[in-house]
Amino acid sequence: MRRIITATVLNQSGVLNRLTGLLTKRQFNIESITVGHSDDPGISKITIVVQVEDDRKLEQLLKQLHKQIDVLKVKDLTDMALVARELALIKVLTTPDTRSEIKVIIEPFRASIIDVSLENVTIEVTGDNDKVEALIELLRPYGIKEISRTGLTAMPRGTQRTVYNLNQFSII
Amino acid sequence: MKASWVADEEKSKVQMMSGADMLMEALEKEGVEVLFGYPGGAVLPIYDALYKKKIRHILTRHEQGAIHAAQGFARVTGKAGVVIATSGPGATNLVTGIADAMIDSLPLVIFTGQVATTVIGTDAFQEADIVGVTMPITKHNYQVRRVEDLPGIIQEAFHIAQSGRPGPVLVDIPKDISTALGAYAAPKDVSLPGYQPTVMPNLLQVKRLADAIATAKKPVILAGAGVLFAGAEKEILSLAEQHRIPVANTLLGLGSFPSDHPLFLGMAGMHGTYAANIALYECDLLIGIGARFDDRLTGDLNHFAQKAAVAHIDIDPAEIGKNVETLIPIVGCAKHTVSALLRESTSSGDTAEWVYHLSELKSSYPLWYKKDDKTLKPQRLLEIIHEETKGEAIVTTDVGQHQMWTAQYYGFSKPNRWVTSGGLGTMGFGFPAAIGAKIGNPGLPVVAVTGDGGFQMTLQELSVLQELKLPVIIVIVNNQSLGMVRQWQEIFYEERYSQSLIPVQPDFVKLAAAYGIDGAVAGTEEEARQEFARALASNSPFLLDCRVTSDENVYPMIAPGKGIHQMIGVKP
Numbered sequence: 097m098r099r100i101i102t103a104t105v106l107n108q109s110g111v112l113n114r115l116t117g118l119l120t121k122r123q124f125n126i127e128s129i130t131v132g133h134s135d136d137p138g139i140s141k142i143t144i145v146v147q148v149e150d151d152r153k154l155e156q157l158l159k160q161l162h163k164q165i166d167v168l169k170v171k172d173l174t175d176m177a178l179v180a181r182e183l184a185l186i187k188v189l190t191t192p193d194t195r196s197e198i199k200v201i202i203e204p205f206r207a208s209i210i211d212v213s214l215e216n217v218t219i220e221v222t223g224d225n226d227k228v229e230a231l232i233e234l235l236r237p238y239g240i241k242e243i244s245r246t247g248l249t250a251m252p253r254g255t256q257r258t259v260y261n262l263n264q265f266s267i268i
Numbered sequence: 269m270k271a272s273w274v275a276d277e278e279k280s281k282v283q284m285m286s287g288a289d290m291l292m293e294a295l296e297k298e299g300v301e302v303l304f305g306y307p308g309g310a311v312l313p314i315y316d317a318l319y320k321k322k323i324r325h326i327l328t329r330h331e332q333g334a335i336h337a338a339q340g341f342a343r344v345t346g347k348a349g350v351v352i353a354t355s356g357p358g359a360t361n362l363v364t365g366i367a368d369a370m371i372d373s374l375p376l377v378i379f380t381g382q383v384a385t386t387v388i389g390t391d392a393f394q395e396a397d398i399v400g401v402t403m404p405i406t407k408h409n410y411q412v413r414r415v416e417d418l419p420g421i422i423q424e425a426f427h428i429a430q431s432g433r434p435g436p437v438l439v440d441i442p443k444d445i446s447t448a449l450g451a452y453a454a455p456k457d458v459s460l461p462g463y464q465p466t467v468m469p470n471l472l473q474v475k476r477l478a479d480a481i482a483t484a485k486k487p488v489i490l491a492g493a494g495v496l497f498a499g500a501e502k503e504i505l506s507l508a509e510q511h512r513i514p515v516a517n518t519l520l521g522l523g524s525f526p527s528d529h530p531l532f533l534g535m536a537g538m539h540g541t542y543a544a545n546i547a548l549y550e551c552d553l554l555i556g557i558g559a560r561f562d563d564r565l566t567g568d569l570n571h572f573a574q575k576a577a578v579a580h581i582d583i584d585p586a587e588i589g590k591n592v593e594t595l596i597p598i599v600g601c602a603k604h605t606v607s608a609l610l611r612e613s614t615s616s617g618d619t620a621e622w623v624y625h626l627s628e629l630k631s632s633y634p635l636w637y638k639k640d641d642k643t644l645k646p647q648r649l650l651e652i653i654h655e656e657t658k659g660e661a662i663v664t665t666d667v668g669q670h671q672m673w674t675a676q677y678y679g680f681s682k683p684n685r686w687v688t689s690g691g692l693g694t695m696g697f698g699f700p701a702a703i704g705a706k707i708g709n710p711g712l713p714v715v716a717v718t719g720d721g722g723f724q725m726t727l728q729e730l731s732v733l734q735e736l737k738l739p740v741i742i743v744i745v746n747n748q749s750l751g752m753v754r755q756w757q758e759i760f761y762e763e764r765y766s767q768s769l770i771p772v773q774p775d776f777v778k779l780a781a782a783y784g785i786d787g788a789v790a791g792t793e794e795e796a797r798q799e800f801a802r803a804l805a806s807n808s809p810f811l812l813d814c815r816v817t818s819d820e821n822v823y824p825m826i827a828p829g830k831g832i833h834q835m836i837g838v839k840p
């Protein structure tokens with residue numbers, strides 16, 4: 097199963113290395129990982145999208161992350177009401193004929209063209225993984241030259257509609 | 269008058285000090301009395317600072333010797349073993365010991381030199397990324413980037429190494445940080461928001477365990493090394509006696525329960541006793557305390573404690589539920605948790621039948637071997653060592669058959685006298701660990717039981733033994749083979765002894781003599797007893813080369829992949 101996990105970490109050198117090393121050592125497959133400062137410059141927020149086999153493995157993962165000295169907080173957001181976004185830059189081949197077609201295609205995605213040259217345009221799109229995938233599929237027939245994706249970053253919504261199933265792990 | 273006094277205090281507040289001197293200051297502050305190490309270019313400033321100090325330094329003859337000695341020291345004292353090594357090869361020579369300490373939860377603080385910050389990352393002479401290398405095998409590690417950070421980092425390092433689930437912490441110090449002058453300020457209390465080990469148990473869970481005990485008919489306690497780290501032997505004994513619960517030990521937990529106690533089942537696991545393993549197989553309540561259910565203990569998990577409710581007490585939450593599904597998880601220190609449990613649990617289940625059943629198994633299927641007066645059986649050798657030391661010695665081992673025979677036949681009854689490499693299984697561990705153990709606890713006899721193979725991995729430390737005149741008795745269980753490998757090849761590879769027979773050996777007694785150490789060969793029980801007694805009485809270093817029968821196997825045994833109830837080699 098695919099899980100979206102955030103870790104709040106002290107901004108020490110090597111902390112990213114520590115977490116990715118840990119995931120590799122314990123045989124977890126990282127789909128994406130993003131890092132950025134929080135409002136406190138000493139603290140960073142890491143969002144990890146990871147594939148785990150079952151609940152037991154998930155529990156291990158959360159506990160092992162939590163065990164790191166530099167990790168302040170670990171949260172599995174998957175079952176919460178959350179906002180999750182990634183940004184993708186997509187360079188698509190164009191001809192004078194297709195350029196306006198592409199404009200029409202990207203419009204409902206609220207994507208924008210941020211660079212134009214004679215043979216191609218670069219499109220910026222932000223959204224959850226599904227939205228980004230969908231746009232890429234629509235653009236594929238025109239010829240995609242290059243894609244660069246940031247990976248997912250996420251946080252829980254301000255209001256949680258339902259009481260989500262918070263697994264009772266024996267962290268304490 | 270007053271003004272100048274204030275000024276003096278101000279001055280002392282901004283006392284300038286080199287990084288190396290700050291390190292010495294911090295070591296004194298932590299009460300460190302002995303260092304195990306080896307000098308080199310990147311730690312020259314540190315050794316120069318040490319020159320002026322009174323802290324004892326043991327110069328081993330290999331960095332691996334230093335770290336295993338520090339592990340032996342840590343194992344018997346409960347205090348962090350402290351190690352210093354130079355950058356590059358000095359640091360990488362420590363890696364095996366660091367991994368060993370990590371998996372066996374031994375507190376160590378390791379200082380490695382590093383090339384100067386100005387050349388880090390340039391593949392400079394003797395540069396190795398030891399922080400990167402040791403990231404997965406340390407509890408935590410640091411590279412010091414500013415000299416002013418040193419006192420705080422060192423304080424944190426000792427705190428992390430010695431609290432919660434203990435483990436090794438490495439501090440990498442670039443050479444220019446050691447020499448740089450910085451304003452010294454004594455560190456304030458440790459504040460680590462991401463590291464708050466849970467010591468006191470959740471009382472609701474403790475209550476649940478008390479309820480489970482009250483109704484259990486077939487309970488068993490599995491006591492591991494966590495009991496020893498917490499000093500919870502008395503509490504475990506009370507718990508077992510109060511509710512008549514039989515007790516099994518893990519390999520590393522030996523000594524946490526008296527081996528001659530009627531409720532003691534022996535060691536469980538691959539070479540455990542039949543009674544202990546059957547207890548884990550048949551039980552209806554398994555209380556794991558400070559044990560991590562590793563695969564050498566459990567065998568095939570599909571057959572492990574399948575009929576039981578599992579309660580697991582551990583200070584490391586990540587151990588709970590890792591290998592075995594746990595009904596009652598209790599995060600906490602073994603001592604506090606079992607104390608709380610003793611207060612909570614007032615009623616016992618009816619365990620009489622179960623206790624009787626297991627004691628029957630214990631007497632019908634004891635550990636056994638074919639006795640023979642003419643030769644020296646390795647199992648008998650360990651019994652003799654027990655008899656001669658009255659079971660009071662600190663015993664260290666290497667890894668292999670002799671290790672298992674020691675675990676089976678020495679009969680540990682007191683805590684912190686058993687020093688072995690359990691999780692990593694590191695050959696070469698036993699002899700240097702004995703040096704550290706003797707330094708940590710000079711009042712007890714120390715016996716290093718090693719294999720003829722493993723001893724040759726770290727025997728250079730004979731120099732240290734002689735230099736310090738440490739009365740450690742080295743017992744080589746000489747079967748002229750890498751016995752444990754040979755055993756597996758005999759049983760699982762149709763006797764194809766590929767690279768496991770080592771008939772060409774040094775004359776170990778002459779070898780000891782070359783270092784100025786007394787020694788003897790023993791080929792019979794009588795010789796073994798006599799020479800061992802002589803060694804013990806001599807109160808000096810001694811090497812006893814015991815020529816044991818070379819085709820002996822360690823039994824009983826759970827074959828790899830088999831369940832804990834499927835033991836082979838049980839007494840017929």
Ligand SMILES: Cc1ncc(C[n+]2csc(CCOP(=O)(O)OP(=O)(O)O)c2C)c(N)n1
Pocket residue numbers: 666667668669670671693694695696718719720721722723745747749750751752753
């Ligand atoms: C450093 C290291 N290398 C290899 C092994 C694999 N191994 C486990 S036991 C063993 C044989 C040890 O032989 P010896 O020291 O003579 O002890 P014995 O089993 O004969 O008592 C070997 C090679 C190991 N545990 N550690």
Ligand SMILES: [Mg+2]
Pocket residue numbers: 668719720721745746747748749750751
């Ligand atoms: Mg051998």
